[in-house]
Ligand SMILES: Nc1ncnc2c1ncn2[C@@H]1O[C@H](COP(=O)(O)OP(=O)(O)OP(=O)(O)O)[C@@H](O)[C@H]1O
């Protein structure tokens with residue numbers, strides 16, 4: 128009885144600890160000191176936003192470049208620490224800041240009043256106009272906001288442009304996507320008629336793609352709402368102060384216009400010169416490697432935990448059964464995507480240094496275990512009762528019966544279902560890309576932003592996934608055949 | 614003859630359904646008892662209570678001076694070794710060949726050596742007339758052959774008593790004979806046997822005692838001659854008029 132209570136209390140306490148996305152309101156602001164102690168400044172960004180931030184391939188390695196990255200470098204230098212860039216979805220940046228996954232966010236972010244409620248901003252370091260990216264053939268159709276009547280406009284979810292379109296183009300449908308690259312694909316395939324974008328970015332896309340064109344639709348923009356600033360956790364005044372000094376220095380020398388943007392432009396033209404897919408095979412190779420690592424490790428731990436859950440589920444103890452059933456139902460009743468984000472941001476709030484890859488593996492393993500447990504349970508239950516009775520009537524213990532009679536038969540029955548789970552994981556693990564794990568899906572997005580090609584990287588990725596799943600199903604089929612003969 | 618099994622006040626209910634009602638019987642060493650009776654009367658349940666595959670609701674089953682209804686799991690396993698059971702549906706392990714079906718329990722439960730169990734298994738296969746089937750898998754055997762393997766498997770533990778629950782009911786008619794022959798040989802070798810069966814011919818020929826069961830009771834018992842020629846109870850008369 129006592130032990131059961133302790134168990135329940137433990138579960139409740141764990142849940143309570145996990146629920147609040149901890150908002151540390153440090154009484155004395157130790158942010159600056161913390162960064163100095165670590166010796167690294169971790170900056171979050173969404174690197175699909177040239178010329179602000181994007182990726183290039185430098186002697187086989189992925190590098191983050193762009194004007195924001197230059198600012199980050201200068202900022203780190205002024206702090207006297209090393210710089211580490213964390214790339215993730217624009218949507219996830221503020222959460223990452225609040226959960227202290229990153230120290231600062233430099234990602235062409237507008238300091239809107241809404242955002243200022245949850246984070247603090249530096250002074251504005253760059254102010255660009257808000258543009259529309261359209262197809263060149265439509266150039267004559269559009270002049271300003273009003274000429275877009277009844278058209279569908281794309282914008283990055285969570286961005287200023289999204290709000291502008293929503294508020295100032297009431298007769299228009301807004302289509303929000305997380306990645307600019309996907310929006311450009313949507314434009315080229317006619318899903319949207321225009322994409323609202325920041326000036327410099329829009330120009331960058333147009334310059335690298337001859338079928339695209341930019342116009343200035345003259346959004347009515349409140350000047351306090353334009354411009355980009357560096358975001359910090361609420362209360363991090365000490366960091367804001369240093370950042371403002373850095374920005375002042377940069378503006379005095381006009382470094383952004385004189386150095387940073389031209390440099391970004393150079394990288395962009397370099398990129399578009401070498402945007403044959405073959406130059407990016409190493410991205411895909413890396414992606415395959417990560418996808419396989421995540422899948423194999425998750426299959427292994429998912430299977431172990433799944434066996435344990437299945438045995439709990441079939442045990443005589445009510446409490447054990449309740450735990451297993453609750454776990455299985457809960458996991459199967461929530462999307463993997465939410466679980467991945469919960470592990471990374473939720474548990475990551477407790478364990479600060481939880482790397483995204485590990486978080487992804489944990490989430491996928493925990494998820495897989497629930498499905499494997501059900502497969503194993505159904506396998507064990509599918510063995511006729513007479514088998515157990517025959518074994519027990521010969522004097523075999525429960526353990527010997529399971530070990531030599533039930534489990535071998537059950538495994539044989541569920542082998543195809545387990546194989547399916549393996550194959551499913553290869554595909555499902557693609558979801559970890561949202562927290563920035565470098566799996567195949569993630570690498571595809573990098574290649575998209577590096578090459579300004581939307582569809583072709585998707586096609587290659589699709590083929591690679593298919594080759595992996597099809598190959599695996601052939602291998603599993605071979606072993607299944609051999610087991611049948613055994 | 615000494616008493617091998619004593620059944621005292623045995624009762625079994627499934628929920629509200631009382632299947633066995635206060636059974637008191639004794640099985641002597643070397644006896645061959647045939648239990649007969651209409652379908653649903655509780656014969657299988659009775660047999661399964663003897664080795665506690667079904668836990669009795671009340672009463673005792675005393676075997677080798679121990680009450681099977683009231684001992685530890687380990688002790689129960691130990692005593693089950695000495696009570697072989699043969700099922701209507703054979704229940705051979707489909708994932709092993711005939712030889713391994715027979716060897717598994719002696720190897721893993723009794724920890725007898727590989728060499729010895731193999732030797733014994735071959736002897737038993739000889740005894741049930743299947744010396745040439747050692748390497749076959751159960752799925753490749755006929756029903757009659759499977760049931761003979763099941764008998765050999767139970768015998769491999771050197772049981773004191775053998776329980777049979779309608780061992781020939783699932784068989785095609787032409788295979789019944791080969792199984793009954795094995796059982797008859799076994800009876801002649803002195804094995805104590807409790808056989809639930811619808812084979813009246815076998816009961817007449819081989820049994821020392823016939824127990825007639827209906828509605829959860831042993832309604833009547835006696836030698837095959839007494840019972841089949843001169844049944845005392847009305848129920849037994851009715852039953853025999855239907856089956857004979
Ligand atoms: N596990 C169980 N749960 C509930 N009721 C059961 C169970 N096993 C048997 N019964 C019931 O107990 C009664 C006796 O069943 P039992 O199998 O012992 O009869 P039987 O004499 O062996 O019949 P048959 O000749 O058809 O094999 C039946 O009414 C049956 O429905």
Ligand SMILES: [Mg+2]
Nearest residue numbers: 656657658779
């Ligand atoms: Mg029966």
